[in-house]
Amino acid sequence: MIIEETRFPGLFVIQPKVFEDERGYFFESFSAANFEKATGVKADFVQHNQSKSSKGVLRGLHFQREPYAQAKLVRVLSGTILDVVVDLREGSPTYQQHFSIEMSAEDKKQLFVPRGFAHGFVILSETAEFFYCVDRPYAPNFDDGIRFDDSSLNIDWKLDKLSLILSEKDKGLGTLNDAAGKFKF
Numbered sequence: 001m002i003i004e005e006t007r008f009p010g011l012f013v014i015q016p017k018v019f020e021d022e023r024g025y026f027f028e029s030f031s032a033a034n035f036e037k038a039t040g041v042k043a044d045f046v047q048h049n050q051s052k053s054s055k056g057v058l059r060g061l062h063f064q065r066e067p068y069a070q071a072k073l074v075r076v077l078s079g080t081i082l083d084v085v086v087d088l089r090e091g092s093p094t095y096q097q098h099f100s101i102e103m104s105a106e107d108k109k110q111l112f113v114p115r116g117f118a119h120g121f122v123i124l125s126e127t128a129e130f131f132y133c134v135d136r137p138y139a140p141n142f143d144d145g146i147r148f149d150d151s152s153l154n155i156d157w158k159l160d161k162l163s164l165i166l167s168e169k170d171k172g173l174g175t176l177n178d179a180a181g182k183f184k185f
């Protein structure tokens with residue numbers, strides 16, 4: 001398993017070691033000990049989530065406000081997606097910048113997103129199934145987010161804007177500025 005920190009402090013890309021044989025493959029999709037050794041983070045996941053979406057579906061950019069901010073370990077079970085996160089931690093060297101990464105069931109990449117980031121993804125394949133662990137429970141009253149097309153973020157979602165499919169909730173999200181001051185580095 002290769003765990004590499006991005007230029008965003010605390011944001012890690014994980015490439016599991018895959019063992020292939022005549023039966024198929026095996027890999028450890030999470031190891032608390034290896035994860036802590038490589039990152040210094042003691043992740044205590046309390047909820048596992050899974051969703052399926054069609055091409056063009058964009059979920060995001062979501063976060064939960066304190067005291068329910070969530071760290072997330074995300075991966076793709078089928079298909080290909082573009083995953084995007086935004087650093088909302090005031091004082092971070094990458095504050096208000098975004099990071100994006102293509103991830104697929106084939107490449108088996110994972111992304112560990114610490115608390116204090118907004119998170120979203122768009123489906124690039126015909127369908128995709130997405131799986132993620134979070135370290136705090138769902139708290140709908142603390143649910144928040146940023147519009148996917150916030151002009152100061154200017155994220156390249158790789159698909160034509162007209163082909164994107166969003167929930168009504170996601171169409172009404174606020175701006176990057178509205179999220180200022182919600183997290184500290």
Ligand SMILES: Cc1cn([C@H]2C[C@H](O)[C@@H](COP(=O)(O)OP(=O)(O)O[C@H]3O[C@@H](C)C(=O)[C@@H](O)[C@H]3O)O2)c(=O)[nH]c1=O
Binds near residue numbers: 059061063121
């Ligand atoms: C996120 C969540 C939703 N729900 C319910 C609420 C709602 O009726 C239905 C769908 O919820 P949403 O529209 O918020 O689902 P979705 O847009 O998939 O929300 C997710 O998006 C990605 C980008 C994330 O990062 C996640 O943390 C989460 O916010 O599921 C739960 O019961 N538990 C949960 O943990």
